[in-house]
Amino acid sequence: MRIDGRPMRTIWVGADGWSVEIIDQTKLPHLFEVAALRSMEDAARAISHMAVRGAPLIGATAAYGVALAMREDASDASLERAVAVLGATRPTAVNLHWALNDMKACLGAASPSDRLDLAYDRAAQICDEDVETCRLIGAHGLEIIRALAEKKDGAPVNILTHCNAGWLACIDWGTATSPIYQAHHEGIPVHVWVDETRPRNQGAFLTAFELGQEGVPHTIIVDNAGGHLMQKGKVDFCIVGTDRTTASGDVANKIGTYLKALAAADNGVPFYVALPHSTIDWSLEDGLRDIPIEERDGREVTAMAGRIPGGEVVEVDIAAPGSPAANYGFDVTPARLVSGFVTERGLCDASREGLLSLYPERAREAS
Numbered sequence: 253m254r255i256d257g258r259p260m261r262t263i264w265v266g267a268d269g270w271s272v273e274i275i276d277q278t279k280l281p282h283l284f285e286v287a288a289l290r291s292m293e294d295a296a297r298a299i300s301h302m303a304v305r306g307a308p309l310i311g312a313t314a315a316y317g318v319a320l321a322m323r324e325d326a327s328d329a330s331l332e333r334a335v336a337v338l339g340a341t342r343p344t345a346v347n348l349h350w351a352l353n354d355m356k357a358c359l360g361a362a363s364p365s366d367r368l369d370l371a372y373d374r375a376a377q378i379c380d381e382d383v384e385t386c387r388l389i390g391a392h393g394l395e396i397i398r399a400l401a402e403k404k405d406g407a408p409v410n411i412l413t414h415c416n417a418g419w420l421a422c423i424d425w426g427t428a429t430s431p432i433y434q435a436h437h438e439g440i441p442v443h444v445w446v447d448e449t450r451p452r453n454q455g456a457f458l459t460a461f462e463l464g465q466e467g468v469p470h471t472i473i474v475d476n477a478g479g480h481l482m483q484k485g486k487v488d489f490c491i492v493g494t495d496r497t498t499a500s501g502d503v504a505n506k507i508g509t510y511l512k513a514l515a516a517a518d519n520g521v522p523f524y525v526a527l528p529h530s531t532i533d534w535s536l537e538d539g540l541r542d543i544p545i546e547e548r549d550g551r552e553v554t555a556m557a558g559r560i561p562g563g564e565v566v567e568v569d570i571a572a573p574g575s576p577a578a579n580y581g582f583d584v585t586p587a588r589l590v591s592g593f594v595t596e597r598g599l600c601d602a603s604r605e606g607l608l609s610l611y612p613e614r615a616r617e618a619s
């Protein structure tokens with residue numbers, strides 16, 4: 253995707269050949285700043301402070317964090333420590349552990365003298381694979397948009413999304429946004445309702461920024477507007493990303509996703525979830541019981557960052573002074589409320605059978 257017309261990814265190795273560069277997403281959309289990660293600790297901080305966020309990008313940053321650790325010390329102990337420190341940064345997105353397990357398996361089998369090059373190569377591969385995975389998710393999801401467009405006689409297909417499951421959450425394309433970008437590139441008229449996604453405003457700040465950069469028509473709405481728009485027939489379908497999906501099809505995603513799924517079910521609006529294989533946690537069944545839900549600082553609820561017109565970026569208090577705030581980062585949408593999954597291997601039902609129809613090797617591994 254592009255920023256100011258320049259093709260970009262969200263993470264890359266710097267000109268020095270070893271530092272890792274990211275777009276500092278805490279500054280978007282007010283400022284575009286690139287930050288350099290020079291140590292494993294820098295990578296861990298970037299994930300926990302959400303300079304990088306979104307399940308696939310968290311995984312990719314952790315992979316590069318392991319590479320940075322190998323640069324300082326390629327011993328077994330250093331590898332173990334990197335996996336432990338990076339693995340503790342955020343609890344919900346399983347892509348983090350998927351990437352760390354992958355790095356551990358790849359490096360653990362090699363001698364310490366080979367680990368540095370191997371780590372950078374594998375981290376780069378994880379990024380390249382994610383780009384292709386997201387492109388394929390888009391190609392499959394495009395079928396849904398094409399079918400809806402045929403019924404609309406030239407009017408735009410209205411799509412509602414929550415949080416940012418766009419290219420900024422991945423390496424390129426995004427998951428939920430990839431079908432939208434591919435439809436737009438194909439000339440299918442689309443319009444996106446962008447949930448602002450309090451408290452951190454990933455919708456208003458990041459999804460709207462991305463869509464604007466690509467020229468995709470969109471409108472930012474407050475988080476509570478989706479139900480009203482669905483009742484009025486102004487949403488043709490919803491598509492969101494996920495941070496962890498269980499083997500039975502329960503979906504953890506940004507807080508508020510569940511309420512959108514409920515409203516969609518009540519109004520007969522299809523509700524799809526786009527996901528790469530790395531977001532499926534085959535070890536879990538019951539999402540509500542088993543998926544760890546991140547709780548962040550209440551300050552994210554009681555304060556908000558914004559830009560003074562023509563001026564600097566400031567943080568202002570928006571709540572009654574002294575009132576406590578709870579800040580649950582994610583919720584779980586039960587599989588029964590999900591119309592279907594859009595994966596790199598195609599579309600399927602949100603169920604164990606649906607997932608196994610696309611990933612039959614998982615059934616063989618389990619038996």
Ligand SMILES: CSC[C@@H](O)[C@@H](O)C(=O)COP(=O)(O)O
Pocket residue numbers: 305306307308345414415416417418421422426427428454492493494495505506581
């Ligand atoms: C393709 S990203 C899917 C999810 O990671 C995304 O929808 C989301 O909830 C991101 O949450 P965040 O807290 O910004 O990391």
